[in-house]
Amino acid sequence: MKATPDPLPIIESLWSEKHPGQSEINLRGLLPAAKARGDQTYLAELLTVISRSLTMQGKTKIARKSLSTVERLLTTDMPRVRVMYLIERGRVFANSNEPSKASILWRSAWKVARDLGEQELANQAAQLHATLKKERPDIRDTHNPRDTGGLKSSAVAG
Template sequence: MIDFDTLWDYSHPKETEQKFISLLTQAEESGNNGYLAELLTQVARSQGLQGKYDIAHVTLDRVEKLLTKDLVVAQVRYLLERGRVFNSTSRLMDALPLFLNAWELGIQSGEDHYAVDAAHMLGIVESTPEKRMEWNLKALDYVERNPKASRWLGSLYNNIAWAQVDNGNLEEALELFKLALAFRKEQGNPMSVFIAKWSVAKILRLLGQVEDSIVIQKELLAETEQNTVPDGYVYEELAECLLSLNKAQEAQQYFSLCYDRLILESNLVANEPERITRIKELAGRSS
């Protein structure tokens, strides 16, 4: 049976969903309910990343019917993906107990990777910054004691760094983002490296090191110009940097480019309307 997890391309969830769906008939005919259930959890995840939340729940309903007590990994993955769909639709109180169950079951069964996945999600959905930080630190401690889950270090450095940003601790956040960048470079995933660089540059801007931030963002811009789809968040940061340097006219050009990209981000439009409105105004868009 194909290791379907190797087929993931998180930047292209639609294409990934089609790859998974192409394996379903073989999985169904195999009689291996554990494999089928796990495959379906990832179908649901790819659907959720596309904003197809109702369809993802239907897929997870199918998974739920396949679950038995002996299918521990499938159970953990089901809990994680149901929780992620709830989180994506702002149903945090529905997501929370699912991630808690996934954490506990992952530890009990020795599934370190999925246990840390659950803890990192709890570091996102918990109700207060203190609780979110507690879960991120708990996850980091677990990874440091369980090397099989070391692939999570980059994500945990990133999550703890953003929590530090929320708490106003920018210097601490910068050091964590630098750790995340170094780890991502070791992993060799270009998209993860790109995001880590962007995060470092953003914090440099917030710390007033605007020129250093611009250098990094322009490097990222050069990378995106080689792609078919420009990155709106790079445009946004360059615009903010230029605005802080009182280069309003240059900033407006980047805000305009940013607006054209980010208006297509349905989650951002729904969850941060004030941000979109500000970008629109600074872009000089009247309609």
């Protein structure tokens, strides 16, 4: 009887936004087992989160290479990982001062995630897209501090 291999850990459980360098080390430690297991979906997701850790450390060139590997692994039966890929590719563009490319990818990620019912990923894409608007504030913000851009004052205050 063939022994069942130990399950691979949940990838996101090894991610820490506060410690992307340590996250990268922990995640890279899973690569040999993930490759040996032959689960392309798990491997693509793992490489996507490794790319996130690289981008958060300013290693965008290496992150781009990792995401190119993910892109080659993606198949139509990996829609959730495709959303993750779009989010992280957008993050690389945003950190490389290419906000218009990031915007396109994050809008696409939001739509696909929403259609899949992946609310957490849809929210993540929407929040990242919103950061682009914060970096380029509307000119009305500098002219009239009372101008709420059409929002009710209670929405702005909260």
